[in-house]
Amino acid sequence: MKIKIYLKIKKEKKEAQKVNAFKVYSKGFRKKLSIFLFIYTRPGLGKLAEAGPGIKDIDILYGLQIFFGVGNVYLNKNGKSAIYIVRKLKDITNVIIPHFDSYPLISQKRADYLLFRQAIYLLLDGKAQYSIGGIHEILSIKASMNNGLSDKLKINFPTVLPLPRPVVSFNVSLVFSVFQHVRDEALLTKIIDYLDCGRLEKALTRPDGVNFTVNKFSDIKEKVISFFLNCPLQGVKYRDYLDFVKVAKIIEVKGHLTVEGLNQIRAIKAGNIYSMTNNSVQYHVESLEDLRVIIDHFDIYPLITKKQADYLLFKSSYELIKNKKHLTKQGLIQLLSFKATLNNGEAVKLSFIITQHIRDGYLMKSLIEYLGCGNVNININRNTVDFKVTTFSYLKDVIIPFFEKYPIHTVKAKNYEDFRKIAKLIQNKTHLSVEGLNQIRNIKADKYTENVKNKNLDSLNPFFVTGFSDGEACFHLSIGKNSKYKIGYYVNPGFSIAFHRKDTALLKKIQAYFGGIGTISLRKGEFAQFRVFSLEDLNIIINHFDKYPLITQKKIDYEFFKKALELIKNKQHLTKDGFNKIVALRASMNKGLPENLKNKEKPSIKLGIQITQHNRDAELINRLTTFFNCGRVENLLRAPAVNFVVTKLSDITDNIVPFFVDYHLVGSKADDFEDFKKIASMMTLKVHLTKEGLEKIIQIKSALILILIAFPSFKLLYLMDEYPDFLNTDNEFIEFDSYLVPESDLEDGGLRMLEVDNRVILPELTHVNNPESLELEHINSGKPTTSSIINKILLNQNLLVTDSKLEELLKVKGVEFDLPISTPKNKELFSELSGKSKYKGFSGVYIFIHVNTGHKYVGSSNLLRRRLDYYFKGDFTLIGKFLPLLHKEGLKAFKLIIFKLDSNKFSIKDALILEQYHLLNKEFNLNTLRVVNAGSSKDELVDKMQKERRDTYILGTRRSIPVELEVKEGNTFSDAM
Secondary structure, three states: OEEEEEEEEEOOOOOOOOOOOHHHHHHHHHHOOEOOEEEEEOOOOEEEEEEEOEHHHHHHHHHHHHHHOOOEEEEOOOOOEEEEEEOOHHHHHHHHHHHHHHOOOOOOHHHHHHHHHHHHHHHHOOOHHHOHHHHHHHHHHHHHOOOOOOHHHHHHOOOOOOOOOOOOOOOOOOOEEEEEEHHHHHHHHHHHHHHOOOEEEEOOOOOOEEEEEEOOHHHHHHHHHHHHHHOOOOOOHHHHHHHHHHHHHHHHOOHHHOHHHHHHHHHHHHOOHHHHHHHOOOOOOOOHHHHHHHHHHHHHOOOOOOHHHHHHHHHHHHHHHHOOHHHOHHHHHHHHHHHHHHHHOOOOOOOEEEEEEHHHHHHHHHHHHHHOOOEEEEEOOOOEEEEEEOOHHHHHHHHHHHHHHOOOOOOHHHHHHHHHHHHHHHHOOHHHOHHHHHHHHHHHHOOOOOOOOOHHHHOOOHHHHHHHHHHHEEEEEEEEEOOOOOOOEEEEEEEEEEEEHHHHHHHHHHHHHOOOOOEEEEOOOOEEEEEEOOHHHHHHHHHHHHHOOOOOOHHHHHHHHHHHHHHHHOOHHHOHHHHHHHHHHHHHOOOOOOHHHHOOOOOOEOOOEEEEEEHHHHHHHHHHHHHHOOOEEEEOOOOOEEEEEEOOHHHHHHHHHHHHHHOOOOOOHHHHHHHHHHHHHHHHOOHHHOHHHHHHHHHHOOOOOEEEEEOOOOOOOOOOOOOOOEEOOOOOEEOOOOOEOOHHHOOOOOOOEOOOEEEEEOOEOOOOOOHHHHHHHHHHHOOOOOHHHHHHHOHHHOOOOOHHHHHHHHOOOOEEEEOOOOOHHHHHHHHHHHEOOOOOEOOEEEEEEEOOOOOEEEEEEOOHHHHHHHHHHOOOOOOOOHHHHHHHHOHHHEEEEEEEOOOOOOOHHHHHHHHHHHHOOOOOOOOOOOOOOOOOOHHHHHHHHHHHOOOEEEEOOOEEEEOOOOOOOOOOOOOOO
């Protein structure tokens, strides 16, 4: 995955063609049509800022180029417009961003700029675009800019939520609006004439509605407010009117242009009736006797809108029911006729919908392109995506002809026939009559009890079988316990199609298509199932899908299933390694591993700490993550509460435990904390992974699931030592409770904190991973490095390598150079391996070997040329072992080996895998950090910070840690060396 960032600025064609005063022009763009775009792409990595006016204004673009001193001007292909583009990240960071920081935008576009700048800073860290978390963070920024994410990105990244947009400006406007059905448009026109203001607008939320709207402030103040002053509203809307008048008075004296005025308007708006949408009240009359009172009223005081016609129909229906004529056939028909006309009649709507798992969203987009109609809707709660066609003309001209050409074979064929009949009734306007409505009701009431008889069922098309399987089939690997097997488990592969029992005939045709293999059985409920289990028969299934491949995400399940089948054929499922491979494949298929297989591994322990507070303290809980620099916040589903949870062992040992060591607990809870600390220490030493260690932990705490400790609040609780009392604007005295004892009340030697009970949880079946300890343990063991060892060490970094991939990486041949590289032949070869420039380098691994001692240093880069130039030019900080030695003895003291990775076979992450493989070899003793991406040492971080004046750096891949200029040993972060 690669990221492109665009900063796009467009300019209107009619701008004066001047070449001087470019600072004014540049700042002047903020008042024109400006767009910042932030685009996710796959092919390549690029960052650019661009501006594009009409071709007549090309001099302005050249002027911008001269003013900024970066970028290029290009003509578009049609020759009618030109564009100014800044591509280089360093030009954007050193020129474009400083300009807009110095001469800020003043519209809402400034919010887009601030988000854009935030994304640029993410890319400057160099790692954001290479991790799932970084990609999501970048996409969250894009989702908040301009029009948000494209449909394709929404489908591919359904969990991405937009960041809150920065608050850069406010806009306050009063609007008076009256909504009516479109049939009452004449009435609203009369209101416009009566008030002599406002306009008619088509309602955006309802296609059958129209709005009378007044937004000119002088008209609101002089005409609308005055009218309701003389003719007061009744009910709750009168309160809205009073709030409306208050806001109008604030705007009249320009109070809305001040912070105080804005806050007053916000407070008024917060109490508006529109926040009470779900608390509506309905006045309902049902009895015939009471309805007579209603009818008498409207006979004396008739309605003046089109609703009068509904009233007359309602009155006629009332008379029929009162006289019991609705009990006769003729009376019932007449009553149904009234109902069909009342309130625009009974709506009849057709729609065509296909629902798939969200992972197949791309397929739905392909349907839109293929059929030329419809739209796609995503349901995040159900993880589904719908392709939907509701426009009748498309249903009639596209959907129905398609199924006429490609008939349905299942019971849905009957549904389709009914669908087509109703469409014909609607096309002929028959649905507008009582008879037509009755026909549609009869069709809809049909329960489809008859089996489908379709002449096309006799010969199934292979592509139909594949398409049907894409939607209904399942490839599965059943794994269960069985003591007869050496490993204690059996593996049964299978292929099945389950469908409604009314389609048993179709399942038999599918069985016949595959040569009569498998069985068809009726399941509980209303389903029949075609199943194939024998290896010989499954070969027939495999041959079919190899020849007629699946196209949805089910194809991935099929490929995993096929690999597992090969392992079973070769009897590898009877060995531990082979069984583990099948379990890994099973975990990637369908819904993953069942709980019994997840629990197969021996129990392990993970410490956790949890703080639960009411929802009203959600802001406080969120700040705990910042204070401790770890943990996460979770919303409780069954209670109005939020949790602060820390489960990562390194965070507990580095952040949580030291805090309680400095701020002692009170009472018996202090003993619980001591037990908690002992368990954390044992887990750090990996004692819990042994049977004896597990028993010791159980002895420390018999109740392993919950340990209660006192979790007192601390200085950050209310962001100060104690929360002061103060007077509010109404001179009322306000007190705030604090979990900290005020300094004035603290006795000598007393504790600042009060005791508060909170839970610490110890969930089972969670493995603990400490990469630094794992790599040292492996290096000292002298055992060969395998993919499983690498995967354990890199677990925290979401890097994974298979046996076959590692084997391919180790086959890559390195090319050795004597340093410095001087001959033309070697220079040319070096360029072929590392890249011709630092911006067009290749991905790979490099090894420096000290000629005299044989000591080695290994590294990797996605831009080899850039990284190696860094060493060759000597522009580096003297830290670790290798760099001081290189600085002291020079390049001539070393040999260099380059392993270039073919981008067609390997990814950037594969270079990290190969580097990690070498780091686990004792010979690479010039490397002080033995885990890839483990982060910088303390000295290097401080050095960088002093040069760049930044406050936060990434330490390893686990967390961001604030670093002060005066670093104190041991209390800011631990040295990674």
